[in-house]
Amino acid sequence: AQSVTQPDIHITVSEGASLELRCNYSYGATPYLFWYVQSPGQGLQLLLKYFSGDTLVQGIKGFEAEFKRSQSSFNLRKPSVHWSDAAEYFCAVGPLAGKSTFGDGTTLTVKP
Amino acid sequence: EPEVTQTPSHQVTQMGQEVILRCVPISNHLYFYWYRQILGQKVEFLVSFYNNEISEKSEIFDDQFSVERPDGSNFTLKIRSTKLEDSAMYFCASSEPGGAYEQYFGPGTRLTVT
Numbered sequence: 001a002q003s004v005t006q007p008d009i010h011i012t013v014s015e016g017a018s019l020e021l022r023c024n025y026s027y028g029a030t031p032y033l034f035w036y037v038q039s040p041g042q043g044l045q046l047l048l049k050y051f052s053g054d055t056l057v058q059g060i061k062g063f064e065a066e067f068k069r070s071q072s073s074f075n076l077r078k079p080s081v082h083w084s085d086a087a088e089y090f091c092a093v094g095p096l097a098g099k100s101t102f103g104d105g106t107t108l109t110v111k112p
Numbered sequence: 113e114p115e116v117t118q119t120p121s122h123q124v125t126q127m128g129q130e131v132i133l134r135c136v137p138i139s140n141h142l143y144f145y146w147y148r149q150i151l152g153q154k155v156e157f158l159v160s161f162y163n164n165e166i167s168e169k170s171e172i173f174d175d176q177f178s179v180e181r182p183d184g185s186n187f188t189l190k191i192r193s194t195k196l197e198d199s200a201m202y203f204c205a206s207s208e209p210g211g212a213y214e215q216y217f218g219p220g221t222r223l224t225v226t
Contacts, residue, residue: 034214043203043219044155090155098143098160098168100215105154 002027002093006103013081014111021076021106023091033074034092034100035065044090050074061085086110114138116218118204124224125194133189133221135204144187145205145215146179148172155203161187194225 003026013019025031032051036044048059055067065076074091088107094100117136125131137144146158159169161179178190187206191198201222205215 032214036217041222044217046214046217049214092155098145098162099157099170100145100147101157102155 002031002099002101004091004093004101004103006089006091006106008106009104010107010109012109012111015083016080019076019078019081019085019108021089021091021108023074023076023103024072025074025091025093026072027093031074031093033065033067035059035063035074035076036090036092036102037061038088038090038105040087047076047089081108081110083110083112114216116204116206116216118202118218118221120221121219122222122224124226127196127225128193131191131194131223133191133202133204133223135187135189135218136185137187137204137206138216139185140208141206141216142209143167143207143215144179144181145207146189147203147205147217148200149203149220150197150200158189158202191223194223196225199223199225 005024007022034049035047037047038044047063048057048065050057050067058064063078065074067074088105090105091103092100119134144161147155149155157170159173160167176192180188201220203220204218207215
């Protein structure tokens with residue numbers, strides 16, 4: 001079975017500070033990993049994805065994520081957070097047999 | 113850039129009524145999915161659909177739910193007799209032939225059951 005754990009329910013950072021959102025996964029084979037962002041009342045926007053190859057992937061809006069197989073992790077990072085980054089962030093693994101499994105999400109608050 | 117579209121954006125219905133949520137996947141995609149997100153909770157898989165049949169469904173997807181691809185462009189989710197707990201955001205997604213890559217999500221339909 002596949003599963004995703006996002007250990008941090010809520011994170012607060014100051015504008016301009018760096019950010020790291022944690023994601024751990026459980027998957028039987030080489031995983032397909034994704035990070036999505038969701039603003040209130042909005043849909044899911046794909047930030048970045050990992051399928052294979054280089055373990056450091058670049059995404060939109062200045063985000064990057066690093067796949068670490070030994071730690072079963074796919075943490076999302078941004079060197080300098082902007083107020084507009086405040087949103088809900090979801091890590092997902094899959095699809096396996098057609099299904100993506102999402103984590104519970106991390107709510108990011110950005111302090112001025 | 114091609115995108116998945118969903119209609120309506122918001123649907124309000126009374127308990128016990130039938131609703132149909134509509135999606136237009138990206139045109140060359142062959143795998144289709146429905147997910148739901150209850151307010152404040154995570155996104156949950158409902159069903160995947162390929163080659164005109166369900167390829168996988170979750171325990172949430174009981175007999176009250178059905179999916180259909182009535183023509184070459186639409187993909188629908190029907191809830192036969194809505195319950196209060198069906199209130200959620202419903203997302204449609206599609207993926208390319210091969211099915212093993214990223215899913216493109218629509219903007220969602222917010223279903224409110226009163």
